[in-house]
Amino acid sequence: MESFAIKGDLIWTEKPDSFMTMHDGYITVSDGRITSVSSERPSADIVDRSGCLVIPGLSDLHIHAPQYVFMGMHMDEELLEWLEKHTFPAEAAFSDTGFAREAYGSFAEALLKTPTTRLSAFGTIHEDSTLILMDILGKAGFHGYVGKVNMDRNSPDSLVEDTDESIASTRSFIERSSAYSSIRPIITPRFIPSCSDRLLKELGRIASGLSIPIQSHLDENRSEIEWVASLCPWARDYASAYDSFSLLTDRTIMAHCVWMTDDEIDLLKARGTYIAHSPTSNLNLSSGIAPVRHFLDKGLSVGLATDVAGGSSLSLLTVMQDAVKASKMRWRLQDDSAKPLGLSEVFYLASKGGGSFFGSVGSFEPGFDADIVILDEAEGFRTSCHSIEERLEMAVYRSSELPVKEKYIRGIRCTCS
């Protein structure tokens, strides 16, 4: 792969509390990595995007690829009713690999138009269809993880697996996924209500034995938490139930974490587990607002997530906006000691914060993977009177008016049709 440099108006965050900006800056890329960021023209070939807003690729830490088929619908319900009535029937359709290929094709095409470059995605219980998702995402240029979902209890007939078959299919899925390099497998128990203790224990063993990361859901909804307490009366709490199966590691992503006890926060901190903050979904499903300020103060690893289709947008720019809005309401209505998240903080979470799960990803620093997104600013965003930071703020708050112009993942240009 050759060296090249992208020229544009750069904005990124190395730390949560402030933006770095460079007008007419050059990002030099060599072998898929950033080698320098400078206002001096390098000797490499120049991809001239002068005047365009250039941001690091964003990382979506939690997204249900099959649910894209009903994104934006069924938003007048809470989690458990919503799963039963809408989500499970939609996911059952992915037993048909022809349907899966079509649906996942649309999903990948839509995702290309967003600033996301990395993702950790749920498929369904269906091994073949989930391998198709890996194939399609990889071919589209994305990097990240895809998991075959495990469910062996409390699920409709069309989505419940025999425990042994679920374990065998997971092992088979991992073996067969060696055909793909940019999209890797991730162990994906749906959540405790859907998985027997024996299944969870075995999945913990597989993850540990094969060094495979893990993703699941934690403390999203109060009824869910009560249900988990009744299913795991032996556990101190929801998080420690996962922990007892060796599922909380520094290669684990837990989505939501809205209603965490102090013990649970301490446990996730001790394990180095990532939190996928999903405010759009948490607002839509009336789940509540996660104490992100508290997570950050405690030094937990946090990233942002669309959680499609509890989330109604594929764009992490929209999620950033909801993360700020939700933190303001939490501050106003629930806990006035936790000051609202600022723009640079939510941008950091969506870029370098969540990106760290995937390696050196989400910043314009030498040595980082060259995940670079060029935004196509609407008329009026880019005038002589606007700073680069103001333009980024408009990109977040008016994300609807802002398509992606092009993006590079590890230095490779994705083809946005």
Place this chain on the structure above:
Amino acid sequence: MESFAIKGDLIWTEKPDSFMTMHDGYITVSDGRITSVSSERPSADIVDRSGCLVIPGLSDLHIHAPQYVFMGMHMDEELLEWLEKHTFPAEAAFSDTGFAREAYGSFAEALLKTPTTRLSAFGTIHEDSTLILMDILGKAGFHGYVGKVNMDRNSPDSLVEDTDESIASTRSFIERSSAYSSIRPIITPRFIPSCSDRLLKELGRIASGLSIPIQSHLDENRSEIEWVASLCPWARDYASAYDSFSLLTDRTIMAHCVWMTDDEIDLLKARGTYIAHSPTSNLNLSSGIAPVRHFLDKGLSVGLATDVAGGSSLSLLTVMQDAVKASKMRWRLQDDSAKPLGLSEVFYLASKGGGSFFGSVGSFEPGFDADIVILDEAEGFRTSCHSIEERLEMAVYRSSELPVKEKYIRGIRCTCS
């Protein structure tokens, strides 16, 4: 004006609790009014929009036209700081009528691309520039109200008026606005902190004497409310301060109403005053969440508003989404007796609820003004498996993907460039 009929997939609300839909329905329009809504082909000329989602024009009850120039910026502050640092300097620029013509031209052009057909807008204190706004909105095809803002205290030098001059300019503005027919004047004291008692009293007299409607702000932010209490120690509360100047009428719109006492709610109910619920702005400025369920139960008149640029979107579809999300958070975090707003309820508020301020507006019922919006659904929204209601829900939750195809106001087709 001739008769014609628009054919499409119709959705509207006659009452808040349910949608009316008609697949391949015909709306017959004569002299700017709807004469029939039927699934039978009428004898009139047909504007064939088969397969398109067709909704009533939406009414924006509160929007600051001059603030469009910084929409989507400066969202990390609360109301009073935000006014001082960003809003007042931006509005001061409208003393230049050349600047105003350009800025208001961009505003109207952008507004044409949204489903809004009616609006009640704030201009600035500047009489000439505000008349330009009326001219531009009228020529673009909109109906509604525009107010010259009054401010004679606690404002920066560039925006503070002499009391007598403010009164004289208001009278002059009203006289000169007789040149326009579709956009009418509205008395617009900014809010109590910006207006002396004498000014408010005189504005109440003008409104009453000339039968002109009124718009202002009420109970948006807690610091603002404390300030009003110190400015009007003689008043029971913020609402009754307005009332003492005869400013609460059934032709008055009060924006926000986030922190209302029971007395204030009863007073607005007794006066028939409209509430402009502005959830996007209330989230952005950390103001809080208005008790809309309570307003509806009490039978108050409520509509939706973008409140640009506290609000960061010109589209009432986005505001509907935020109204639902905000009501869910209020229910979850503040008052579990007030159940969240459903989709048909927020749609009703944005169409027939707010529309009633402008007459028979916002529904597909015979006798209603023919304000009709045809949406340009994104790929995937319109398939054989989606109901009209589901398509409308996607339009709300994925408003970013949904431009307006065309709109008719009182039967006249607007030209969306």
